[in-house]
Amino acid sequence: MRFCNQDQSNQGARCGGERRFARHPDQEGGGHGMRGGGMHGPRHGRGGRMARLLEHGDLRLLVLHLINEKPRHGYEIIKAIEDLSGGAYAPSPGVIYPTLMMLDELGQVASAAEGSRKLFSITPEGKASLAEAQPAVDSLLARIAAAQPREMAPPVIRAMENLRTALRLKLENTDRASGTIRRIADLLDGTARQIEDL
Template sequence: MRHGPGHGRCGPEGHRRRFGRDGLHGPREGGRGRGRLGALGRFFAHGDLRLAILHLIAEKPRHGYEIIKDIEQRVGGAYSPSPGVIYPTLTLLEELGQVTVTAEGGRKLHAITDQGRAFLAANRPGLDALLERMEEAGRAGDEGPPPQVVRAMENVKLAVRLRLARGPLTTEQADAIAAALDAAATSVERIG
């Protein structure tokens, strides 16, 4: 197999299948994840999420879950990247030599390498623009629902969709799901 430039493990075809059309910028990240983008439109342009993740890891070594939560917090809940976007991007960054991974209590801790710092420096104008958009979204997010509430609502919707996708429900199962959702709605209404 022929290797891509500067990469010793995979050729361009391997990346195209695994990481997106051009194989350079990780998964097709724009619009992936959960959130209330509204007027912000497609929050991350192609390659922006990779820059954001690398920037966060440059600040301090992080676990994947921390990256998801940090991005969600920085944009005021306007976007919450899914694990299905974050973890493949972290794998790409490792394969490109821009981060290293160490095991820490059964979890992976990602730290930036000199090559990763060089990539950030070479892409500084784009990174600065991205950080400004994230900050702007964070300020706008102060006017919307709290990010933890948005996340919890999305979790409930996802859980229901996943259960429905597994196959037909019996009458008892449908009644149990409806009762759980009705109980949650009643609890929310009583918060006051």
């Protein structure tokens, strides 16, 4: 079996009359990335793993930190948090705007109307509160950075696609009662153990 560009192969479809595996990403036209709902699950889940990292009071500190960097609209704060989390978490407006209202009531931010939107700026009281909580802010930013989803390396993606294709082709043409099924399972179990031991 020869390699074939994955976009052409459709995970084992015929290419030029032969079934072929995915092309190595270093070869012409090969390789692809995974984002969003791929290996990492939904990018904008409101209660996902990234959201669970935020302890009580963390969102308030994070919003104050972002407004301290520069004045922002509510949408810009949502986008900034999404960027900080590597796309893993984007808080909903129903979470962000009540937080902004609370900061406004505490006198830590001030809002100015810009058409139909409000621009939020930090106040001296907000700067003082942020400075007092700086160790907690630094810890929060470090946790968010550490929890960002990691993209799998292209060679691993290619190998997984090749394994999926090989299994499908073999199982389609193998008697389920034969010893081949048991041998395949043993091979997969052994490979899994080797990967765990790396």
